[in-house]
Amino acid sequence: MRFYQLMEFRSTADDAVADVHRFRDLMGDETTARRATVCVDRDDPGLIVQIVEFDSYEEAMANSEHETTQDEAAKVEESSGGVAFRNLDVVEVVDI
Incomplete structure (x- = not known):
């Protein structure tokens, strides 16, 4: 299942x-x-929302455990004052 x-x-x-x-x-x-x-949030230009797509939750967790990901995440955490994560299973994508 695709994962965001x-x-x-x-x-x-x-x-x-x-x-x-x-x-x-x-x-x-x-x-x-x-x-x-x-x-960038149009109503709050200092708020960044980053959406990262993976083939599955398992692929996302493998990526998260990689040393480079850990190092880069720590840098973002430090420079931004904190990161809020949302882990989303994709149920369906509909082209409209």
């Missing part, structure tokens, strides 16, 4: 995008993430 992990934290759009690109470059073929989408 939402991360909410305080940052700038430029820094959040740079962090995603750095993570991709550091992980290379070792990541199990399929796509990352960086969003």
